[in-house]
Amino acid sequence: MALLKFEGVGVRGLAGCVPKDIIDNLKYNEYFSDQEAREVTEKTGILQRRFAPPGMTASDLCYHAAEALLNDLSVERSEIELLIFISQTPDYRMPATSVILQHRLNLSMQTMAFDINLGCSAFVYGLSVVFSLMEKSGLKKALILDGETRSRVYSPKDRTTAFLFGDAGVAALIERDPKYGGSYFSLNSDGSREDLIKIKAGGYRYPTSQETLAEQVVDEHGNIRSEEHGFMNGPDVFNFALREVPADIQRLSEYAGIDIRDLDYYLFHQANNYMNGYLIKKLKLPHDKVPSSIAKFGNTSSVSIPITIVSELKGELTDKKKVMLCGFGVGMSWATSFLEFNNCYIPDLIEI
Amino acid sequence: MESKFIMAFKEALEINYEINMEDEFRKYSEWDSLSHMSLIAMLDSEFKMQIENAAFEKLITVADLFKYISARAPK
Numbered sequence: 315m316a317l318l319k320f321e322g323v324g325v326r327g328l329a330g331c332v333p334k335d336i337i338d339n340l341k342y343n344e345y346f347s348d349q350e351a352r353e354v355t356e357k358t359g360i361l362q363r364r365f366a367p368p369g370m371t372a373s374d375l376c377y378h379a380a381e382a383l384l385n386d387l388s389v390e391r392s393e394i395e396l397l398i399f400i401s402q403t404p405d406y407r408m409p410a411t412s413v414i415l416q417h418r419l420n421l422s423m424q425t426m427a428f429d430i431n432l433g434c435s436a437f438v439y440g441l442s443v444v445f446s447l448m449e450k451s452g453l454k455k456a457l458i459l460d461g462e463t464r465s466r467v468y469s470p471k472d473r474t475t476a477f478l479f480g481d482a483g484v485a486a487l488i489e490r491d492p493k494y495g496g497s498y499f500s501l502n503s504d505g506s507r508e509d510l511i512k513i514k515a516g517g518y519r520y521p522t523s524q525e526t527l528a529e530q531v532v533d534e535h536g537n538i539r540s541e542e543h544g545f546m547n548g549p550d551v552f553n554f555a556l557r558e559v560p561a562d563i564q565r566l567s568e569y570a571g572i573d574i575r576d577l578d579y580y581l582f583h584q585a586n587n588y589m590n591g592y593l594i595k596k597l598k599l600p601h602d603k604v605p606s607s608i609a610k611f612g613n614t615s616s617v618s619i620p621i622t623i624v625s626e627l628k629g630e631l632t633d634k635k636k637v638m639l640c641g642f643g644v645g646m647s648w649a650t651s652f653l654e655f656n657n658c659y660i661p662d663l664i665e666i
Numbered sequence: 667m668e669s670k671f672i673m674a675f676k677e678a679l680e681i682n683y684e685i686n687m688e689d690e691f692r693k694y695s696e697w698d699s700l701s702h703m704s705l706i707a708m709l710d711s712e713f714k715m716q717i718e719n720a721a722f723e724k725l726i727t728v729a730d731l732f733k734y735i736s737a738r739a740p741k
Contacts, residue, residue, distance in 0.1 A: 357700040474699055535698075548699060552706045553716040588700075592707045 324494030327659035330624030359587025363480030363612035372461030375483025396456035434643025436616035469539035480612035497653035584618035
């Protein structure tokens with residue numbers, strides 16, 4: 315079992331950046347009626363999303379977040395010796411976007427940089443990787459850049475996904491300091507459920523062709539998408555979360571010897587309000603300790619947990635707080651962490 | 667168990683009229699991908715089970731669903 319414990323590594327600062335273009339879901343009616351938009355919005359709780367304009371990528375959002383964070387905290391660029399970029403919407407198929415960001419952020423050529431290609435679980439996965447490398451003595455400071463332009467992934471003519479996804483990016487500065495205490499991670503994967511959330515075409519097993527680009531009616535409701543679009547089996551994603559998320563939290567609780575009721579905040583991947591609301595009820599968590607940003611940004615995949623921290627917990631993490639992070643989705647891949655925030659700097663949300 | 671099921675089923679779909687066990691539930695005007703989410707939550711909370719979509723798609727009538735659940739629900 316991938317259960318991990320770290321000591322004395324934590325998040326010094328976290329900055330978020332979103333495109334300034336706001337999509338009002340109630341007026342997202344190019345392909346659907348106002349009534350359909352209202353029904354979906356009520357159930358999912360997603361009122362608004364941010365869409366990056368053409369030409370803007372996930373790494374642009376991360377870049378602006380990182381600039382703000384490094385400048386505000388007066389971090390010398392030479393101190394950053396590790397950079398990971400988390401995304402499934404990178405700038406190019408190659409090279410890795412992390413390497414491009416090393417140069418764009420004016421970091422040293424002796425920076426260790428690589429990408430992590432996971433979805434909704436990826437911020438927690440990324441923390442575990444960076445904490446692991448940072449626990450060693452070599453690296454001074456690390457940056458986790460996590461960005462997504464999920465608005466470009468799904469068909470606007472497919473009601474099962476058209477209203478859910480948005481764009482955002484964050485930058486997290488990771489440092490070593492005994493004040494952070496212990497942190498715990500549980501990391502999981504199940505490739506037997508690879509088909510639950512998927513973009514089938516455009517990789518090397520199903521290369522892009524005229525066939526994969528052709529839009530088709532895919533069900534009796536008249537939803538339209540191509541094989542280049544994202545697909546989601548919503549019911550089985552919900553079934554998956556109901557089965558695996560409580561079990562993973564329980565597993566980590568036993569490993570860490572921590573009663574989850576002793577934690578200060580619980581941050582879940584922002585899937586949709588109905589699913590998250592039911593999970594919170596099932597886990598018997600107090601609503602006021604479960605911050606949500608789903609109404610403002612929708613589902614931003616791996617960014618949804620950290621953007622919720624930036625948006626909802628600014629000013630709340632100035633002293634020591636014990637927090638649970640839990641991400642679950644495409645893969646299927648899921649991960650839970652208990653960690654301490656202690657004087658985490660969070661600038662105002664940046665809009666570009 | 668049948669009356670408990672009918673009540674929970676109607677509540678999940680927000681149906682406030684009489685239904686028959688032979689009804690094909692996907693034909694209810696209340697049925698869509700959103701009410702399907704409510705049904706999944708109801709099955710988990712009331713009957714402690716999840717039905718994978720491949721199996722669920724083979725269930726056509728209210729009776730099909732009830733039979734599936736009653737055969738598998740924890741006693």
